Amino acid sequence: MIATVARQQLLSLRRQRVFLATLGMFVAMTAAAGILGWSSHNTIVRVYDQAVRLLAAKGQPAPPNPFLLKPELSLLSNMVIYVPMLGALLALLVGHLSLADDEITGLGRLIFSRRVSRAGYATGKIVAAAVALGVIVLVAMGLSIVSLLVANGALPGLAALGRLGLFYALSWLYLMVFALIGMTAALLSRRRSLGLLSAMGAWLVITFAIPQFTSGVRPTASLNPIVDPAGTSQRFFQITARARPISIAEQYKWASGHILVTAPAEPAWQTVLRAVPILFAAALLALAVVALVRRHDFSRSSNGE
Amino acid sequence: MANRKRQRILAIARHEYRAAVRSRILIVLLAILIVATAGSVIIASAGYASKLADYQAYRAAAIAGGVTQIAPSPLAPLSLLRGAFEYIEIIGAVIAVTLGYLTVSRERVNRTLPLLMSRPVTSGELTAGSLLGAVAVITTLIAATTAVAVLSVGVVGHDWIGLRDTGQLLLAFLAAIMYMVTFYSLGALTTASSKIATNGLMIALGIWLVVVLILPQIGDTLDADNQLPGGLFAALGLGHNGEVQILTHFATYETIRTSIEAASFEKHFERFAFAMTDVKERFRSLSLPDLLFQVRFSIAWLLIYTAALPLAMKRSLRKQPSIPQGETQ
Numbered sequence: 001m002i003a004t005v006a007r008q009q010l011l012s013l014r015r016q017r018v019f020l021a022t023l024g025m026f027v028a029m030t031a032a033a034g035i036l037g038w039s040s041h042n043t044i045v046r047v048y049d050q051a052v053r054l055l056a057a058k059g060q061p062a063p064p065n066p067f068l069l070k071p072e073l074s075l076l077s078n079m080v081i082y083v084p085m086l087g088a089l090l091a092l093l094v095g096h097l098s099l100a101d102d103e104i105t106g107l108g109r110l111i112f113s114r115r116v117s118r119a120g121y122a123t124g125k126i127v128a129a130a131v132a133l134g135v136i137v138l139v140a141m142g143l144s145i146v147s148l149l150v151a152n153g154a155l156p157g158l159a160a161l162g163r164l165g166l167f168y169a170l171s172w173l174y175l176m177v178f179a180l181i182g183m184t185a186a187l188l189s190r191r192r193s194l195g196l197l198s199a200m201g202a203w204l205v206i207t208f209a210i211p212q213f214t215s216g217v218r219p220t221a222s223l224n225p226i227v228d229p230a231g232t233s234q235r236f237f238q239i240t241a242r243a244r245p246i247s248i249a250e251q252y253k254w255a256s257g258h259i260l261v262t263a264p265a266e267p268a269w270q271t272v273l274r275a276v277p278i279l280f281a282a283a284l285l286a287l288a289v290v291a292l293v294r295r296h297d298f299s300r301s302s303n304g305e
Numbered sequence: 306m307a308n309r310k311r312q313r314i315l316a317i318a319r320h321e322y323r324a325a326v327r328s329r330i331l332i333v334l335l336a337i338l339i340v341a342t343a344g345s346v347i348i349a350s351a352g353y354a355s356k357l358a359d360y361q362a363y364r365a366a367a368i369a370g371g372v373t374q375i376a377p378s379p380l381a382p383l384s385l386l387r388g389a390f391e392y393i394e395i396i397g398a399v400i401a402v403t404l405g406y407l408t409v410s411r412e413r414v415n416r417t418l419p420l421l422m423s424r425p426v427t428s429g430e431l432t433a434g435s436l437l438g439a440v441a442v443i444t445t446l447i448a449a450t451t452a453v454a455v456l457s458v459g460v461v462g463h464d465w466i467g468l469r470d471t472g473q474l475l476l477a478f479l480a481a482i483m484y485m486v487t488f489y490s491l492g493a494l495t496t497a498s499s500k501i502a503t504n505g506l507m508i509a510l511g512i513w514l515v516v517v518l519i520l521p522q523i524g525d526t527l528d529a530d531n532q533l534p535g536g537l538f539a540a541l542g543l544g545h546n547g548e549v550q551i552l553t554h555f556a557t558y559e560t561i562r563t564s565i566e567a568a569s570f571e572k573h574f575e576r577f578a579f580a581m582t583d584v585k586e587r588f589r590s591l592s593l594p595d596l597l598f599q600v601r602f603s604i605a606w607l608l609i610y611t612a613a614l615p616l617a618m619k620r621s622l623r624k625q626p627s628i629p630q631g632e633t634q
Contacts, residue, residue: 219391223522
C-alpha cells in the first residue's frame with residue numbers, strides 16, 4: 001500500500017507544471033553554480049598572471065599561487081546557498097503538493113472511503129517526497145561532477161567524490177525537513193494558499209531570522225556560503241549562542257563547509273554532530289505528519305483562495 | 306462625473322484595505338517582519354550603546370581637560386536600521402506579493418469578480434482602487450516597522466534619530482513603499498494571468514527568488530576579491546592601488562558582473578536605502594542633494610519599475626475573465 005501511494009504521488013508530481021518549472025530552475029542554478037565556479041577559476045588564473053606581472057615590474061617576488069589556497073571542491077561552494085534557498089523552496093512545494101492536491105481533487109475522500117491505513121498513506125507520501133528529492137539531489141550531484149570535470153580538466157578523485165556524496169546526502173536530509181514542513185502546513189491549514197504561505201513563513205524564519213538571533217548573521221549575509229558568527233563578547237549573543245545547535249540552517253552550512261573543505265577544519269565527529277539536529281527535526285516532523293494525517297478530516301474539501 | 310469616479314476608486318481602496326487587515330496570513334507575515342526587524346535593530350543597538358558611552362566619556366573628559374577641538378562622533382544611529390531594510394527586501398517583498406495575490410484570488414474565490422464587472426467600473430478604476438488600498442496597507446506596515454525600529458534604536462542604543470536624519474529616513478521608507486508596491490503589482494499580475502490562482506502566487510514567488518536572492522548572490526560571487534576567504538587581492542599581497550590597476554584588465558568582466566547586479570530591482574532599492582541610512586561610511590559626510598545625485602540611477606530604476614508593474618497589472622486585470630474558469634485555487 002505504501003508503495004502504491006508513493007508511486008501515485010510521484011506520477012502526480014511528474015505531471016505538475018509548477019513543480020517541473022521549479023525543478024528546472026533548481027537544475028539550472030546547479031549548472032550555474034558550476035559555471036560560476038569555472039568563472040571564478042578563470043578569474044583567479046588571470047588575476048594571478050596580472051599580479052605576477054605587476055609585482056615583477058616593481059621588482060617584487062611573485063606571490064604564492066592562490067590555487068594552493070583554494071580547495072578542489074570549493075568550486076561548488078555556491079551549492080551551499082542554492083540548496084537552502086531554491087532547494088528548500090522546491091522541497092516545500094513537493095511537500096505541499098503531496099497533500100494539498102489530494103484535498104483539492106477529492107482524492108483524499110476517495111482513498112479513505114476504502115480500507116486504507118492512514119499511517120500507510122502518510123508513509124507513502126513521505127516515501128514519495130524522499131524519492132523525488134533523492135532523484136533531484138542525484139541529478140544535482142551529476143551536474144556538479146560535470147562542472148568539476150570541466151573546470152579542473154579531470155574527474156574528481158575518490159576522496160573528493162566521497163565528500164561530494166556526503167554533501168549531497170546531507171543536502172537531501174536538509175531538504176526532507178522542508179518537504180515535511182510543507183506537508184505539515186498543508187495539513188494544518190484549510191486554505192491551500194494559507195498552507196503554502198505558512199510553510200514559506202517557516203522557511204523565512206529558519207533561513208534568515210534564527211541565524212540572526214543566534215549568530216548575528218544579517219539576512220543578506222545568509223547568501224554567503226560561509227557563516228561568520230558574531231563573537232560572544234556581547235551579552236545578547238552569550239545567551240542566544242546556546243541555541244546555535246538548533247539553528248539547522250547554520251548547522252547545514254557549517255557541516256557542508258567542512259565536508260567541501262571550504263570552512264576551517266574541525267574534528268569529523270563535530271561535523272557529524274551538526275547533522276543530528278537536522279535528522280532530529282526531520283524525524284519529529286515525520287511523526288507530526290503521520291499524527292496529523294490520522295486526525296485529518298479528508299471528507300472536507302479544501303477551501304479555495 | 307469625476308466625483309463619481311473618485312468615489313468608486315475610494316470604495317475599492319477601502320474594500321482592499323479592510324480585506325487585507327482581516328487576512329490571517331498577512332498578519333502572521335507582518336508579525337514575522339516586525340519581530341525580525343526589532344531583533345535585528347536590538348542586536349545592532351546593543352553593541353552601539355557601549356560605543357556611544359565610550360565616545361561620550363571621551364567627550365566629557367576632553368571638555369573637562371579644556372580641549373576645544375573635539376572629534377565628531379563616528380557613530381551613525383541610522384545605520385542600525387540596516388537589518389530592518391534587509392528584512393523589508395526579503396520578507397517585505399513576500400508580504401507584498403501575498404497582498405497582490407489576495408487582491409485577485411479573493412474576488413475569484415468569493416465569486417465577486419463577475420458582480421464587480423457588472424458595475425460601471427473600468428479596469429483603470431479597479432487597478433487604481435486596488436493600488437490605492439495596497440499603498441495604504443503597505444504604508445501602515447512600513448510605519449509600524451519604522452516605529453518599532455526607531456524605538457529600538459532609542460531605547461536599546463540610547464541614541465535617538467535626529468531631525469536631519471528624519472528626512473533621509475522618510476526618503477528611505479518612501480523607497481520601501483515603492484519597492485513593496487512593485488512586488489504587490491507583480492503578485493496581482495501573475496495571479497490575474499493564471500487560471501489557478503495559487504500557480505500565479507508560485508510564479509510570483511519564483512520571480513521574487515530570482516530578483517531578491519539569486520541575482521545579487523551571483524553578482525557578489527563573481528566579484529574577483531570574493532574568490533578567496535579574506536580576499537583574493539590580500540592573498541596576493543596587493544593593496545587597493547594594485548587591485549585597481551589589475552581590475553583595469555577586467556573591464557568587460559566587471560561590466561557583466563555589475564550588469565547582473567543592476568538587473569536586480571532589489572539591488573537598486575538596497576543601494577538607495579543604504580545611502581539614505583548611512584550604512585556606507587563614504588556617504589555619511591555628503592549633503593542630501595549630493596547623496597541623491599550619487600544614487601540617481603537607482604532612483605531612476607525604482608521609478609521605472611514602480612510605474613511599469615502597475616501598468617502591466619492593469620492590463621492583466623482587464624484581460625482576466627470576469628467569470629472564473631477552471632480551478633480558482
